[in-house]
Structures are given as structure tokens and as C-alpha cells.
Amino acid sequence: MSTDVLTRRPAVRGLLAENGPLAALVALAVVLSLLSGDFLSVTNLLNVGVQAAVTAILAFGSTFVIITGGIDLSVGAVAALSAIVLAWTSTSAGVPWPVATLVALVAGLACGLVNAALITYGKLPPFIATLAMLGVARGLALVVSQGSPIAMPDAVSHLGDTIGGYLPVPVLVMIIMGVITAVVLNRTYPGRAMYAIGGNEEAARLSGIKVNRQKLITYALSGAFAATAGVVLASRLASAQPQAASGYELDAIAAVVIGGASLSGGKGRALGTLVGALILAVLRNGLNLLSVSAFWQQVVIGVVIALAVLIDTLRRRGSA
Numbered sequence: 001m002s003t004d005v006l007t008r009r010p011a012v013r014g015l016l017a018e019n020g021p022l023a024a025l026v027a028l029a030v031v032l033s034l035l036s037g038d039f040l041s042v043t044n045l046l047n048v049g050v051q052a053a054v055t056a057i058l059a060f061g062s063t064f065v066i067i068t069g070g071i072d073l074s075v076g077a078v079a080a081l082s083a084i085v086l087a088w089t090s091t092s093a094g095v096p097w098p099v100a101t102l103v104a105l106v107a108g109l110a111c112g113l114v115n116a117a118l119i120t121y122g123k124l125p126p127f128i129a130t131l132a133m134l135g136v137a138r139g140l141a142l143v144v145s146q147g148s149p150i151a152m153p154d155a156v157s158h159l160g161d162t163i164g165g166y167l168p169v170p171v172l173v174m175i176i177m178g179v180i181t182a183v184v185l186n187r188t189y190p191g192r193a194m195y196a197i198g199g200n201e202e203a204a205r206l207s208g209i210k211v212n213r214q215k216l217i218t219y220a221l222s223g224a225f226a227a228t229a230g231v232v233l234a235s236r237l238a239s240a241q242p243q244a245a246s247g248y249e250l251d252a253i254a255a256v257v258i259g260g261a262s263l264s265g266g267k268g269r270a271l272g273t274l275v276g277a278l279i280l281a282v283l284r285n286g287l288n289l290l291s292v293s294a295f296w297q298q299v300v301i302g303v304v305i306a307l308a309v310l311i312d313t314l315r316r317r318g319s320a
Contacts, residue, residue, distance in 0.1 A: 021279065039285075051284065052280070054229045059252040059253075060181040062256050071253065072115065073127065077249075078112070079226045080242055080245050083240035090153045108225075109227065111137055111226075113220050159235035182269075254280060258308040276308075284301070
């Protein structure tokens with residue numbers, strides 16, 4: 001066997017590993033377009049983008065955490081709490097909506113910092129710390145709202161509109177948050193530190209990286225992204241609902257893993273996360289077009305998530 005062939009095989013495997021999620025998305029779109037004539041319509045494709053927006057924004061924040069080898073189960077509850085904070089402060093408290101929006105983002109960021117403090121200084125496992133925050137944030141959302149939806153300010157509700165009749169604002173926000181994620185991961189010191197911590201936390205510490213400080217930044221970003229997702233979701237619903245985004249944390253984690261990130265840390269990309277969120281949205285949309293029962297949809301999506309984790313496990317064993 002020639003040397004060229006031997007050197008080409010690892011390159012091909014690397015190319016497939018990097019672009020596998022994108023190839024899966026294209027294949028899924030082709031299959032659904034053959035099964036349903038409505039799938040490729042402009043209206044439906046825009047609907048897919050809107051459906052993917054909230055999950056993608058949550059997933060971008062989760063990407064930071066998963067790259068460091070952590071996990072954040074609280075993003076759905078933090079999104080709901082942040083939306084409630086915005087709606088309550090702008091209506092009941094009479095705060096101008098720009099200030100209320102800033103307060104909502106700060107609330108999400110604060111939840112992320114509490115998660116990080118429990119993990120870094122309280123030495124709690126990320127699973128337990130963020131699970132506790134899930135309960136606290138969801139409970140606070142119910143307390144503040146008294147269990148009832150709160151109307152959003154009209155100016156904020158326009159986030160659910162479209163620009164020029166074609167570009168949905170949630171999709172635009174999703175793209176902006178994706179670009180921010182890519183810049184943080186590829187162009188900043190915290191981004192490089194996230195990869196180092198996920199690859200080997202002790203080695204990162206010995207190399208001079210302040211691991212605790214970087215984890216504070218990481219979970220704070222996750223909380224801020226969750227708050228943004230909560231505002232976008234509430235704008236679509238025209239009200240902040242205390243039970244909104246329930247279960248979205250699992251979709252966010254699934255999107256990150258499907259997009260090629262490793263649950264063991266050290267690996268992940270903004271583009272991969274976006275593709276993972278689109279795969280989930282396209283799959284749900286296609287199953288709806290094919291009139292598949294919602295119960296069976298959960299089964300199919302569960303299988304997809306299991307396969308993504310299995311592929312990640314096999315990939316890590318192969319690299320080892």
C-alpha cells in the first residue's frame with residue numbers, strides 16, 4: 001500500500017469527523033424533501049429556523065460549559081426566570097423596557113455565577129450544582145409570577161416579528177449569538193482556556209491558567225445566553241411564562257453533542273452546535289409534516305441523541 005494512501009486515510013477520517021453533523025443535516029433535509037413536498041417551501045424553512053433559534057441560543061451557552069468538561073442543567077429554568085424578571089420589572093415595577101431587559105440579562109448571568117461558585121468553591125459536581133439551580137430558578141419564576149403568565153412589553157414582543165416579511169428576528173438573534181460564540185472560542189483567551197481546561201484541567205492549572213476564574217466566566221456566559229434565549233422565547237409567545245423552556249436544557253445539551261462536541265470536554269465548535277440545533281428542529285418539523293405522533297417523535301429524538309453520544313464514545317476510544 002502506498003504512503004499516499006496511508007496518509008490520506010487519517011485526513012479523510014478527520015474530514016468526516018469534522019463535517020459529519022453537517023452531512024447528516026443535508027441528508028436529513030434531502031430525505032424529508034422527498035417524503036414531503038411542503039418541506040422545502042420558504043415558509044416552512046423559515047419556521048424551522050424560528051423553531052431552532054431558542055434551542056440554538058441555549059446550546060451556544062452550553063457549548064462553553066461542555067467544552068470545559070462540565071454540564072449545565074439549569075439553562076431552561078434560567079431562561080424562564082429571566083423572561084419573568086423582564087416582564088415583571090417592565091410592567092409591575094414600571095421600569096423602562098431597555099433597563100428591564102438589562103436586568104433580565106444580569107439575572108441570567110448571576111445564576112451562572114452562582115452555578116460556578118458552587119462548582120469551584122463549593123466543590124459540588126456540575127450535575128448537582130446546576131440541577132439545584134434548575135429547581136431554584138424555576139421556583140423563583142413561579143413565585144415572582146404567582147404561577148401566571150405576564151405580558152411582555154410591546155417593544156420586546158417585536159423580537160418575535162420578521163424583518164421585511166422574510167427574516168425572522170429570532171433567527172437573526174441566533175446568528176448573532178452564534179458569531180459571538182465563535183469569536184469567544186476562537187479569538188479570545190477565555191475561549192482557549194476553555195479548551196485547555198476540558199482537555200486536562202490539572203495541566204491547565206499547572207500551565208498558569210486560573211481555572212476557577214475561567215469557570216466563573218464560562219458559567220456566567222451560559223447564564224447570559226440562557227437569559228437571551230428566554231427573552232426571545234417570551235417575545236414569540238408575547239408573554240413570559242414561568243413554565244416556559246421546560247426540558248429545553250436537554251435539547252441544548254443534545255444539540256451540542258450532535259454537533260460534534262465531546263461530553264468529556266476539550267472539543268466543540270459554534271458551527272457544530274448550530275448544525276446540531278438545526279438537526280433537532282428539522283427532525284421535529286419533518287415528523288410533524290409526516291403526521292407522526294408526538295409520542296413517537298420523542299422516541300425518534302431519543303434514539304438520535306443516544307446515537308450521537310455513542311458515536312462520541314467510539315470516537316474517543318478510537319483516538320485513545
